[in-house]
Amino acid sequence: MINLYFIGSAGSGKSSLTGAFLGWMQGQGYDAITVNLDPGIENAPYAPDVDIRDWIKLKDIMEEYSVGPNGAQIIAADMLALNIGEMKEIIEEFETEYVIFDTPGQMELFNLRQSGKVLVDSFGADRSIIGFLYDPIISKIPSGFITLMLQAASVQVRFNVPFMGILTKSDLLKDEERENILKWSNDFIELDEAIHHEMPTLRTQLNTEFLSALKSFDSGQKLFPVSSTYGSGMEEIYNTVQQIYFGGEDL
Numbered sequence: 370m371i372n373l374y375f376i377g378s379a380g381s382g383k384s385s386l387t388g389a390f391l392g393w394m395q396g397q398g399y400d401a402i403t404v405n406l407d408p409g410i411e412n413a414p415y416a417p418d419v420d421i422r423d424w425i426k427l428k429d430i431m432e433e434y435s436v437g438p439n440g441a442q443i444i445a446a447d448m449l450a451l452n453i454g455e456m457k458e459i460i461e462e463f464e465t466e467y468v469i470f471d472t473p474g475q476m477e478l479f480n481l482r483q484s485g486k487v488l489v490d491s492f493g494a495d496r497s498i499i500g501f502l503y504d505p506i507i508s509k510i511p512s513g514f515i516t517l518m519l520q521a522a523s524v525q526v527r528f529n530v531p532f533m534g535i536l537t538k539s540d541l542l543k544d545e546e547r548e549n550i551l552k553w554s555n556d557f558i559e560l561d562e563a564i565h566h567e568m569p570t571l572r573t574q575l576n577t578e579f580l581s582a583l584k585s586f587d588s589g590q591k592l593f594p595v596s597s598t599y600g601s602g603m604e605e606i607y608n609t610v611q612q613i614y615f616g617g618e619d620l
């Protein structure tokens with residue numbers, strides 16, 4: 370069983386990609402289930418097979434602890450750890466090959482709080498892969514792209530599992546914008562030029578050494594453009610996972 374986690378900033382397209390990738394998997398005749406870990410999800414674009422909302426309801430937390438929606442999200446993130454055992458049992462009953470995890474809307478609730486790490490480890494870090502989502506609107510500006518690379522590196526350090534970078538909503542980008550982003554992800558010298566073009570008087574040491582060190586992470590490797598709206602790029606996600614865990618063999 371493979372656990373695939375989609376992690377990314379709020380609105381980067383995690384839930385949409387969960388639905389689109391599931392749809393693609395099913396279309397190919399592959400067996401997969403989805404797990405929603407976001408207690409605050411609204412209008413989920415897929416029907417989760419396992420849903421954190423069966424255990425944790427933001428409304429209940431807000432009433433019980435007299436907190437607003439943001440406070441409730443934090444408490445909910447910590448409560449996640451309490452339900453891991455039960456959730457794991459239910460997931461195992463499905464006897465499926467692929468479990469696709471949609472993570473909380475606010476990335477730091479999964480990345481920084483202990484429960485996210487505990488969850489990934491409990492479900493088997495050795496059978497996991499993280500798909501880190503690059504929001505296209507942030508990515509098309511060099512400083513935004515570098516910021517996301519830093520976040521991706523932090524996620525990689527945190528979870529210590531195989532990693533792939535995914536450029537979401539690529540249909541929103543002009544061809545030139547998409548090509549630039551992919552170029553930066555492949556070539557830190559291009560990225561160095563781009564950031565100096567954007568900010569001629571940089572106050573930080575975002576030099577080629579820094580960028581090349583950042584690129585040496587798995588998280589600094591090739592990006593895969595996808596569109597959940599058009600269903601493009603799904604096969605590349607699947608192939609990358611297969612490559613990492615089965616040396617490219619099909620299921």
Ligand SMILES: Nc1nc2c(ncn2[C@@H]2O[C@H](COP(=O)(O)OP(=O)(O)O)[C@@H](O)[C@H]2O)c(=O)[nH]1
Nearest residue numbers: 379380381382383384385386474538596597598
């Ligand atoms: N054009 C376009 N919009 C998308 C795509 N994927 C997601 N969106 C939109 O981006 C917004 C945020 O998506 P969502 O999946 O909820 O992001 P999440 O917060 O990371 O789960 C929603 O309005 C989606 O309809 C895509 O591939 N193309």
Ligand SMILES: [Mg+2]
Nearest residue numbers: 383384407474
């Ligand atoms: Mg979501």
